[in-house]
Amino acid sequence: MDHGEKRLMDKNQESLFVRLIPFFERYGILLLILIMIAVLHLLQPDVFLSWRNVTNIFKQVSWQSMLALGVFMVIVTAGIDLSVGSIIMLSLMGLAIASKAGMPWYVVMLVAPAIGFLCGMFNGIGITLLRMPHPFIMTLGTLYIFRGIGNLISGGVPITGFAEQIRVIGNGKIKLDVFFGEGAREYIPTSLILMIVIFFIFWVFLNHTRIGKWIYAIGGNPGAARAAGINVDRILIVVYTLCGFLAGIGGLILAGRTNSAYPNAGLQSELDAIAAVIIGGASFFGGRGTVLGVFAGVMIMGILRNGLNLMNVSVFWQQVLIGSIIILAVYIDVLRRQLATRT
Amino acid sequence: MSDNLVLEAKSVSKFFGTITALQNVDLHLNKGEVLGVVGDNGAGKSTLMKVLSGLYKPSEGSLFFDKEKVTLNSPRDSQNLGLEMVYQDLALAGNLPIGDNIFLGREPTRKVGPFNFLDHKKRKQLTEEHLAKLKINVKSADQKVEELSGGQRQAVAIARATAFNAKIVLMDEPTAALAVKEVGKVLDLILNLKKLGVSVIVISHRMDDIFTVCDRVMALFQGTNFAESELKNTSRDEVIGWIMGKKD
Numbered sequence: 001m002d003h004g005e006k007r008l009m010d011k012n013q014e015s016l017f018v019r020l021i022p023f024f025e026r027y028g029i030l031l032l033i034l035i036m037i038a039v040l041h042l043l044q045p046d047v048f049l050s051w052r053n054v055t056n057i058f059k060q061v062s063w064q065s066m067l068a069l070g071v072f073m074v075i076v077t078a079g080i081d082l083s084v085g086s087i088i089m090l091s092l093m094g095l096a097i098a099s100k101a102g103m104p105w106y107v108v109m110l111v112a113p114a115i116g117f118l119c120g121m122f123n124g125i126g127i128t129l130l131r132m133p134h135p136f137i138m139t140l141g142t143l144y145i146f147r148g149i150g151n152l153i154s155g156g157v158p159i160t161g162f163a164e165q166i167r168v169i170g171n172g173k174i175k176l177d178v179f180f181g182e183g184a185r186e187y188i189p190t191s192l193i194l195m196i197v198i199f200f201i202f203w204v205f206l207n208h209t210r211i212g213k214w215i216y217a218i219g220g221n222p223g224a225a226r227a228a229g230i231n232v233d234r235i236l237i238v239v240y241t242l243c244g245f246l247a248g249i250g251g252l253i254l255a256g257r258t259n260s261a262y263p264n265a266g267l268q269s270e271l272d273a274i275a276a277v278i279i280g281g282a283s284f285f286g287g288r289g290t291v292l293g294v295f296a297g298v299m300i301m302g303i304l305r306n307g308l309n310l311m312n313v314s315v316f317w318q319q320v321l322i323g324s325i326i327i328l329a330v331y332i333d334v335l336r337r338q339l340a341t342r343t
Numbered sequence: 344m345s346d347n348l349v350l351e352a353k354s355v356s357k358f359f360g361t362i363t364a365l366q367n368v369d370l371h372l373n374k375g376e377v378l379g380v381v382g383d384n385g386a387g388k389s390t391l392m393k394v395l396s397g398l399y400k401p402s403e404g405s406l407f408f409d410k411e412k413v414t415l416n417s418p419r420d421s422q423n424l425g426l427e428m429v430y431q432d433l434a435l436a437g438n439l440p441i442g443d444n445i446f447l448g449r450e451p452t453r454k455v456g457p458f459n460f461l462d463h464k465k466r467k468q469l470t471e472e473h474l475a476k477l478k479i480n481v482k483s484a485d486q487k488v489e490e491l492s493g494g495q496r497q498a499v500a501i502a503r504a505t506a507f508n509a510k511i512v513l514m515d516e517p518t519a520a521l522a523v524k525e526v527g528k529v530l531d532l533i534l535n536l537k538k539l540g541v542s543v544i545v546i547s548h549r550m551d552d553i554f555t556v557c558d559r560v561m562a563l564f565q566g567t568n569f570a571e572s573e574l575k576n577t578s579r580d581e582v583i584g585w586i587m588g589k590k591d
């Protein structure tokens with residue numbers, strides 16, 4: 001083999017490597033999930049991949065994923081929403097009070113998303129029209145306000161017991177007798193279906209509509225968006241409103257799952273949501289990230305918590321681990337970017 | 344001459360708090376005319392263009408398009424009147440591909456039932472056609488703008504301003520970041536627009552640009568009209584003098 005041939009081969013190898021970069025960029029995170037699943041399966045062969053445990057994971061992440069999806073959109077605009085954990089609690093309390101007041105179930109069901117919608121709109125209007133210097137400040141304020149109102153209207157005590165129709169969304173089971181025979185224990189949680197449908201809708205919204213495109217443009221360069229004639233304030237209000245609305249849906253799912261509204265509902269879940277979004281590869285500086293990535297981020301958090309619980313790892317160690325994963329995920333991202341822009 | 348008037352600004356002032364960026368500035372532009380605007384750094388050239396494009400609201404004064412008085416609330420309004428602008432700071436979203444930037448705010452869509460979805464295929468096709476027409480070389484229309492060189496970005500910004508059959512194009516220092524060959528391309532493009540009957544305003548600090556493409560030149564000095572002349576009645580030295588605030 002002469003020199004020229006050898007150089008050619010080096011070049012081919014390099015270009016294969018270079019061609020793999022976008023592949024990892026897009027699917028690397030799914031690879032990470034597969035590795036986690038494989039490891040946990042090896043460690044807990046009887047339990048981890050059992051139907052019961054897998055459905056448990058999905059039921060747990062379904063309400064958290066609503067927060068993550070909303071916060072993701074906000075982060076794409078280079079904003080932040082710290083109030084989603086409080087919105088979920090306030091919408092849950094509103095739902096509980098409507099239920100206790102004896103309203104029909106279909107009204108009760110609308111209460112949580114409606115409250116979420118209004119809370120989100122309040123954030124959006126505050127950030128744009130009141131010219132708050134940063135969304136961090138507005139939503140830090142409403143983090144306290146919304147939870148405070150939730151406790152005021154409920155008297156700070158839990159309210160339990162909702163109609164069966166309400167509980168279906170967070171706790172419903174779609175039986176799989178058709179596949180597993182009469183009376184089988186296998187089922188698909190309703191909340192999983194709802195989560196998939198909502199993620200799909202928002203994927204279409206962000207990737208295939210003009211407003212979706214504008215949301216990314218605002219995150220990339222708000223000045224450019226404005227110069228292109230886009231009403232940036234209006235789009236931001238839409239984004240924060242949708243984020244609140246999704247948190248309200250999360251409240252509805254949580255109502256079904258726990259059959260109770262309690263003062264600590266959703267406490268610190270805004271941080272979990274932000275963590276999932278960041279682990280999922282979205283840029284904290286806006287303009288970058290995918291819906292699939294958010295889904296992956298939510299699943300990584302969910303699988304990790306579940307796996308650590310199965311192995312009886314203490315909650316304290318779980319905190320340390322999750323924190324480390326956030327930093328590690330972002331660091332891998334930094335390395336990957338260095339690779340992609342190598343000179 | 345005044346029969347051909349396509350754009351006029353009368354007595355426009357613009358204040359930013361205590362700063363007076365423009366004070367009673369007049370400007371007019373005829374059909375198919377190339378107007379050069381010169382002035383020192385901070386003279387108010389960009390601010391005047393942003394007022395004309397609707398990005399800034401004038402503090403005082405009025406604008407006329409085709410002799411009709413208009414109020415611009417957003418660049419969208421001036422776009423609808425056939426005015427496009429290439430901003431000095433380029434105003435592109437680096438995280439988006441070339442095609443998305445060119446069509447930002449005016450994306451081609453297709454209807455599916457009651458919904459309007461982005462027509463990715465059509466956008467790509469229109470982008471490629473338009474880039475080819477302007478002889479702009481990039482790897483692909485899907486390349487992100489942040490991966491482009493300064494000159495390529497400038498080309499995308501110009502492509503954006505010429506993709507919608509504008510009647511008036513404003514260019515704020517379109518040649519500032521370019522190599523000699525690219526400068527030539529931009530100047531050719533301006534002359535081409537002129538041939539098509541498009542009216543152009545060019546801001547430039549380079550006398551070569553002004554004296555290659557312009558029909559008329561006006562100078563701003565500290566936010567006010569300072570001097571103005573048909574190109575054939577002035578000289579480089581005189582225009583340079585205007586920029587420095589000197590007039591005989």
Ligand SMILES: Nc1ncnc2c1ncn2[C@@H]1O[C@H](COP(=O)(O)OP(=O)(O)OP(=O)(O)O)[C@@H](O)[C@H]1O
Nearest residue numbers: 359362363364382383384385386387388389390391
């Ligand atoms: N958004 C703004 N806020 C406050 N002041 C501004 C703003 N934009 C421009 N100015 C001020 O207005 C004046 C004119 O600025 P402008 O950008 O129009 O100058 P210019 O003639 O385009 O200069 P250059 O040749 O450097 O581009 C300057 O004093 C500038 O500081």
Ligand SMILES: [Mg+2]
Nearest residue numbers: 388389390431
């Ligand atoms: Mg300028």
